[in-house]
Amino acid sequence: MPSQTLKYAYFPGCVAQGACRELYQSTEILTRTLGIELVELKKASCCGSGTFKEDSQLLEDTVNARNIALAEELQLPLLTHCSTCQGVIGRVDERLKESQTADPAYLEQVNQLLQQESCTPYKGATEVKHLLWALVADYGLEEIQRRVTRKLSGLKCAAFYGCYLLRAQTQLAYDDPYQPESMENLFRAVGATPIYYRGRTQCCGWPISSYATTESFKLAGTHIQEAIAAGADCMVTPCPLCHLNLDSRQPEVEKVIGRSLGLPVLHLPQLVALALGVDPKALGLDNHIVSTHPVLEKL
Template sequence: MTSSTAAKPLRYAYFPGCVAQGACRELYQSTHALTRALGIELVELKKAACCGSGTFKEDSQLLEDAVNARNIALAEELNLPLLTHCSTCQGVIGHVDERLKHAKESDAAYFDQVNGLLKQEGCSPYRGTSEVKHLLWALVGDFGLAELQQRVTRRLSGLRCAAFYGCYLLRAQDHLAYDDPYNPQSMENVFRAVGAEPVLYRGRTQCCGWPLSSYATETSFKMAGGHILEAIAAGADCFVTPCPLCHLNLDSRQPEVQQVIGETLGLPVLHLPQLVALALGIGPKELGLERHVVSTRPVLEKLGIRG
């Protein structure tokens, strides 16, 4: 297992994103509970803007780059890496960071154009000095799985977890330092560290269908339903996802998905920090587990936890 590389307490500029402050408030809640328990300091970027979830570039690549250059510049002002807990935010902001770092070396005119827009708004310039990092990568690469395992007070023995990575976390960036984009293992390694059993199934690295849901709803729900059925067939007790948009399609819309595919599902869907925090002894209410559409009670009962 990966050992902790941190010589001092971990500190991040925290980009919570939109969904975790609205429809998936339990993700915001559980991220704070987890990081507090691990002694990780989050400096929330209160002035940050929505990353655009990939839609800004449909109108203008410059728009997406300028908005997210500003987001990264806010972290650079603090001399901290930017931490996300949403795969979509990670994919969009991380890809902008890669593109602008490349432009800094090879396309000075474009780089200056982006910073010119930031200057017009009275913002600090983007320098390309911070790293954009998902909470999963922070746990695996910075905190370390060996250290995480030592912090476990409630091993999740017997719980069979199916990771749902989705697409943005793995394939939006050109370089993925912490995992293999086609055969990832980081979430499965986290499961093992907290005592749970990973369940492998075909759809764990595929799209959940959320991007289609506004204009091809039935197709979106069939995609989600297919993934859920595969995980159930593989013996999963729950899905665990690092993306709140995946969570919305797999959990919040699971009753509608059932109607479209004509199957009864009922598979609980946990956010990554909820799962890890349970293993640290944090209670279900503190993690917002009662907010889920699909009841998480079967997970808690299997672990012998009273909700």
């Protein structure tokens, strides 16, 4: 175990509590199994997934300054399991920390708006951290490897990082934004074989799905086909929005590209928890649109 209990202010986001409930389930089970303590931010609000700033940057910054301030009240890092939430909240945190010296008047404007709603002001005193970074950097790959009871030998996993996790922030402390290895290293730690393919760090297509659906599905289809061609048994993503476009909409993607795919797409905590011996049903692996049975048969 790490030298001290890891504890985070947990920001589950919207999608994991609705369309991807299995992500919420598997995160809770994984962290409990590893002895990581989560204090859920019940009063937190949606990060906006990048849409708030289309109307107002101040709106996005104020809403998420409030989310960060809730974690600051607990004197804990804010933990998210959604790449989009990480990208949005992490970038707001970065921007407001820069404002402390570069534009203190702007930060004061944000805090005045929070004060009007009787909210705690933003201080810039904590960190926004995705579950992936918490596992790799805080818990440690060696310790995760030591906890493995069901080695995922023979399972070929294609990471799908997407774009928000890697490039929404100007500084990325834990990986290379263009040639990342965190997920692949995690796959190796649990005994799986990482698969590399061109689209692993590109957009899944979700952000344009509401107004350019065909193009969105073609983009998702390209990534899935590349992963299959590279020999993947499954995709693994750290983002529920990516999961929606790659798994939930895969049947629609197949119609657009005119080809059968059938590639299972796992949430990151599902994969790690499987290696720790957790029952697949408890992880919600039967809730996916594309059957995960081929993955379980491999194990």
